[in-house]
Amino acid sequence: MSPASIIKFTNSPSLDELSKAIKSVIEDGANGILLLTCINNAYDAKKINGMLVACSLPLCGGIFPKIIYQGKNYTQGAIVIGLMIEPEIVNYSMINKSDPDLKHYIHTKSEKIESYQDFIIISDALCSKSENFIDHFYDFMGSGVTTIGGGAGSLDDANNPVIFTNQGLVRGITQVIALPCPINNSIGHGWELLDGPYLVTSSEGHFVYSLNYKPTFDIYKEIIQSRSSTPLCADFFDTFAKNHPLGIISLDGEILVRDPIQTNGSYLECVGNVPVNSMVYLLQSSQEKMIDASKEVAQNLLQQGPLNTLLLFDCISRDFFMGDSINDELEAIQHPFPNTCLVGAMAIGEIANTPCGSIRLLNKSTVLGSF
Template identity: 30%
Template sequence: MHFLIKNKAQLLKALKQFNNNGTTKALVLVSDLIKDDFRAEYLGMINDHQLEIYGGTFPSLIYNSKASDNGFILVAMPDIVNASLLPLDLEPKDLNKTINRLKTNSHNNDVKSIFTLVSAFGTDKTIFLKSLYNTFGNTVNYFGAGCGSISKNKGQEIVSNKGFASNSGLILQLKSKLEINYAHGWKSSDNIYKVTECVGNEIISINWEPAFKVYQQIIASEYNLNINKTNFFEVAKQFPLGMLRLDSELIIRDPYGITKREGILVVDKIEEGEFIKIMFGTSEGLLNSTKAIRINKNQNAICFNCISRKLFHQENISLELNKIAPNNLIGAFSIGEIVNQGDSYLEMFNKIVTTAKC
């Protein structure tokens, strides 16, 4: 059961249906455009009907396999065993203790999946995800996304009945095993480069040279394109960075800015000493990659699709959504994606599309 809400009458109708079905818990996905309206006009109505909500704000939403920049989505989630909201700036030892306590209190035998939302521009996301995986291990599937805004409207990304929280991670323990998958469609060149200096989300140097200078030279020599400070975002969205992993998988990182010292800012950080490749893609290639995650027309699925894919595809984003499922995707365009079937280290992805059948 799910609803796209754009006015109070629609919300009231949805809440009555939740009550009639005995549903008391729901996922809420709020468009960044109406965040203030949600807090001022809708949250009180939801609380009056005693519906437990957990979720976040996003640059744009997905409803019935169409993009929507307005409103918010309510999705029934009756199988939540436990829900917890944690600050991302906890000391690592305190974070580990807290998440371990969550596992103990939830009687882990009942938990098959972890659904997690994090503040996309929050601190210590890597530590949060590492602690989550170290606690629950490969006994569960993981699914989720980064919440927030790509406009100036930063902060207060995680939603609950108490309102909005910043710099936080939401952990929903589910008793059902989500059937999850992902695709990206990005290719890589053969050359490998070393990240030689980093601070936070800034890559300062690659191969001991200023990061942007190296990136600029690679794109000019390998792709015959000029990238500079003026057109950086427009060109860089075609050429993400891929971190090498032992299983030959590349973890994609999305560059979005240049610093004064010619460093490169990435949405999710790359550790110093990582080996990377420069990746490239076409709209056609990204569309073709979704063959791996097609959803049966009789099934519903929650989908997190990176906002940078929407910006890259532009008008073709509707083609991507419809290739995955003609009319039964519900979700959001996210700032980072979390997906793992318990078989590898838990990381934040960029520029991918993920689905969880529900």
């Protein structure tokens, strides 16, 4: 078991506060730094880059819509996690390569983390090739590895750099932080089947063009309409999509949630790939079910053994769904660990290995890890 991490929190958007916190964990003997900060901090690019480049320790992390500290979420501020174990950080910048080139790139780039089995992955959520990278990374590292992580970035689609590196703040990359200690993880979401199955008859990556040979949007609207007593308004999608994601069910009954984020009136674009010929369902949930699922996630992790650092990647869309009740979920997760500070981020897409072992990009889910 690794020694406890040194955690410094500030709810200030000030770069000086961040700088102080970093200096503090360095003085306390940290061997690496994991930063989780809020997009609303709007750090000055030049100043933050100067600070990151000057940092003498291996540095990693991301800028997220919100951060989580001790069972509460914050829209501004920063968490500095001083890692007492030295992380090995690899920044994969060329993830848009074609499959054969990407495979070769990962082989070459991953040499120094090849023997590791436990990883935190932080990706730029706006990079559409992240999921393909995750597939290839899993192919290379193999089953049996443990992974937690999430997508950093801004929901307003601004193309800003969001990943912290020793070379500065960068965009469009996936960062793999290999830890020389075991990570335990637990995942859950609380979503249930509402309607389906529907055959994905046409799709490409994130875009689902047709279900049962009909435009996806039409089918989606039909299902929602059939369950509503009043006629749907023109902008029904914005209201209902956060409540009714799509789900792909595995042979063993696990639901992989795919969050529809936008439409052109014909297709739906999801956070994550939806393969053609797969079966999808319309999902539903409630605040209670989601909180119950989160409690289960925490209990599950608790049973896996002792822990020093609790790191949570909770989907930002759960925040949208739950509103103010999101803090209930966070408190529910913190509750079984009274002596351990829960830290984390509200992510745009979560990353974890599923029970069968494969590393997947998840939506509307809770990924809790400890190390």
